[in-house]
Structure formats: structure tokens, C-alpha cells
Amino acid sequence: xxxxxxxxxxxxxxxxxxxxxxxxxxxxxxxxxxxxxxxxxxxxxxxxxxxxxxxxxxxxxxxxxxxxxxxxxxxxxxxxxxxxxxxxxxxxxxxxxxxxxxxxxxxxxxxxxxxxxxxxxxxxxxxxxxxxxxxxxxxxxxxxxxxxxxxxxxxxxxxxxxxxxxxxxxxxxxxxxxxxxxxxxxxxxxxxxxxxxxxxxxxxxxxxxxxxxxxxxxxxxxxxxxxxxxxxxxxxxxxxxxxxxxxxxxxxxxx
Numbered sequence: 105x106x107x108x109x110x111x112x113x114x115x116x117x118x119x120x121x122x123x124x125x126x127x128x129x130x131x132x133x134x135x136x137x138x139x140x141x142x143x144x145x146x147x148x149x150x151x152x153x154x155x156x157x158x159x160x161x162x163x164x165x166x167x168x169x170x171x172x173x174x175x176x177x178x179x180x181x182x183x184x185x186x187x188x189x190x191x192x193x194x195x196x197x198x199x200x201x202x203x204x205x206x207x208x209x210x211x212x213x214x215x216x217x218x219x220x221x222x223x224x225x226x227x228x229x230x231x232x233x234x235x236x237x238x239x240x241x242x243x244x245x246x247x248x249x250x251x252x253x254x255x256x257x258x259x260x261x262x263x264x265x266x267x268x269x270x271x272x273x274x275x276x277x278x279x280x281x282x283x284x285x286x287x288x289x290x291x292x293x294x295x296x297x298x299x300x301x302x303x304x305x306x307x308x309x310x311x312x313x314x315x316x317x318x319x320x321x322x323x324x325x326x327x328x329x330x331x332x333x334x335x336x337x338x339x340x341x342x343x344x345x346x347x348x349x350x351x352x353x354x355x356x357x358x359x
Contacts, residue, residue, distance in 0.1 A: 111131050111132050111171065111174070111183060112129040112130065112131055112132065112167055112170050112171060112174070112187065113129060113130055113131075113132050113167070114127065114129055114163045114166075114167060115127075115128045115129055115130040115186070116128040118188065122193070123192060123193060123205065124190050124191060124192045124193055124205075125190075125191050125193065126188060126189065126190050126191075127163070127166060127188070127189045127191070128186060128187070128188055128189075128240055129166075129167065129170055129186065129187050129189060130185060130186050131183055131184070131185050131186070165233070166189060166191055166233075166235065169230045169233040169235055170187065170189055170235075170237055172230065173227070173228040173229065173230055173235075173237045174187070174227065174228065174237065176228065177227055177228050178227075184227075184239070184240070185240075186240035187227065187237050187238065187239070187240050188224060188237075188238045188239065188240045188241070189235055189236070189237055189238070190209075190235060190236045190238065191233070191234065191235045192205045192206060192209075192234040192235070205234065206229060206231060206234055206236070209236060209296050210226075210229065212296040212297060212298045213226050213296045215275070215298055216277075216293070216296060216298055219269070219270065219273050219275065220269070221266065221270070221277070221293050222290050222291065222292050222293065223292065223293050223294070223295075223296060224238040224239040224240070224241050224292070224294060225238065225239040226238055226239075227239065241285055241287050241292050241294060242285075242287060243285035243286050243287030243288070243290075243292060244285060244286045244287075245281075245282060245284075245285060246259070246281040246282070246283075246284035246285065246286065246291075246315075247280075247281040247282035247284075247321065247325060248325070249281075249286070250281045250314065250315055250317070250318055250321045251318060251321045251322035251324075251325050252318070252322070253318040255315060259286065259291065260354060260357075261357070262291040263279075263284070263291060263307070263315070264307070264354065264355070264357065266291065266293075267279070267306070267307035267308070267311070270301075270307075271301055271306060271307075274300060274301045275298055275299065275300065275301055276298070276299045276300070276301050276302060276305050276306055276307075277293060277295070277297060277298050277299075278295055278297045278311075279307045279310060279311020279312070279314070279315075280311065280314055281311075281314050281315055281321065283295045283297075308351065308355055310340070310341060311341075312351050312354070312355075313341035313342065313343045313347050313351065314333055314341050316347050316350050316351060317333055317341065317342060317347060320332045320333045320342060321333055
């Protein structure tokens with residue numbers, strides 16, 4: 105798969121959602137960054153797990169396109185050891201038309217950077233292949249931390265502060281836990297999705313209930329059953345009285 109114009113080899117299929125598939129590729133001759141979780145794929149909260157791994161029939165074409173993108177950006181000695189690659193899919197259920205998906209993602213990246221959100225760097229893209237080549241970020245998946253009931257005080261303060269800053273900027277991001285990593289001291293939003301602010305999709309009315317629901321989220325990760333975390337047949341999280349009480353106590357800390 106690797107050659108003079110393609111220094112990267114397939115390492116892992118990170119995840120798949122309705123709109124895209126995400127892979128990790130390592131530079132030939134390196135071991136890559138292993139031992140931690142990367143969740144730069146998108147999780148479908150109705151029940152599609154983000155942990156799929158394995159080979160893919162389109163990988164050779166993806167690898168060739170990465171080589172072209174990276175050759176234009178880096179000398180061989182300066183290339184990163186690993187990259188994350190997002191390949192868009194043409195699915196009629198996507199909320200953004202396939203033809204606009206790449207341009208929309210690039211605009212979202214610009215806005216997130218301007219707002220100071222920690223996201224994986226964008227190295228480059230291929231318009232013909234509908235793919236982005238991004239920084240590979242290793243760390244602990246917040247989805248795993250939620251399922252293990254290990255969201256600590258520091259992490260709560262970081263996500264609440266981030267949500268407050270975005271609300272003041274008139275924006276929402278996708279606050280689903282699997283879209284975040286803890287990498288060193290950073291909370292990293294691994295998606296580029298961003299929207300104009302709407303109260304019903306804000307952190308305190310939507311995302312926080314996933315972050316609080318350790319038992320349900322653990323079941324979701326084990327089974328892929330969206331009913332473990334959502335109100336049946338909806339994209340809205342379970343928000344029973346016990347979760348609302350915990351939510352209110354957290355938000356009194358200054359959100």
C-alpha cells in the first residue's frame with residue numbers, strides 16, 4: 105500500500121456514522137501512537153457504535169489520496185507519525201447534502217478555531233475524494249469515562265466552561281460524550297460539527313444528560329442500543345428527575 109508517493113499505511117478503522125467513515129493511518133516505518141483511544145469518528149446516538157475496527161475495501165484508495173494531500177504539505181521528514189482521515193459518505197439521511205459536506209466542514213473548522221475550541225488540526229483535504237486529513241489525537245474517550253462513572257471535577261469544569269463560552273458566542277456543538285477526548289490536560293472536541301445556538305440542543309438541555317447517565321451510557325457502548333440513553337424513538341436523551349437534579353446542582357457552579 106505504501107510507496108514513494110504514499111508514506112502512510114492503514115492502521116485502524118476508528119468509527120462510522122451516517123455521514124462519514126474515519127480511519128487512522130500511520131506513517132511507514134513508525135509504530136504510530138498506540139495505547140490510547142481516538143474517537144475522531146462520529147457516533148450515531150440512535151445506536152450505531154463508534155468502536156468499529158477492521159479492514160475496509162476502500163482503504164487503498166483512501167491511502168493514495170492521503171499521500172497526495174500530505175506530499176503537498178510536508179517534506180517527508182516533517183510528516184506526522186499518524187493522521188486521522190474522515191471520508192464523507194453519500195447517504196440520503198444526512199442533514200447536509202453530500203455535495204456541500206466538505207465545504208460545510210471546512211467552514212465549521214474555521215469557526216471553531218476562531219472560538220478557541222480545542223479540535224484536531226486540519227492538515228489538508230481532497231475535494232475530489234471527499235476526505236479530510238486531520239491531526240491524530242490520542243487520549244481517553246469521554247464516552248468511556250462516562251460509562252465508567254469517572255467524569256471528575258476538573259472535566260466538569262472544562263465542559264461547562266466550554267459550553268458557556270459557545271453559548272455566549274451564539275453556537276452549539278455536538279455535546280455527545282464520544283465526540284470528546286481527554287488528552288493530557290486538554291479537553292478535545294474531535295468533531296467539527298457546529299450550529300447556531302438553540303436552547304433545546306444546548307449542553308444544559310441536551311448534552312449534559314448523556315454525560316450524567318453512566319449506567320445508560322455503559323449499556324449503549326456494550327450493546328449499541330440507543331434506547332439505553334434516549335427517550336424511545338428520539339434523539340433526545342433520557343432526562344429523568346434524578347438526572348435533572350444532578351444537572352441543576354452542576355450548573356449552579358457558574359454555567
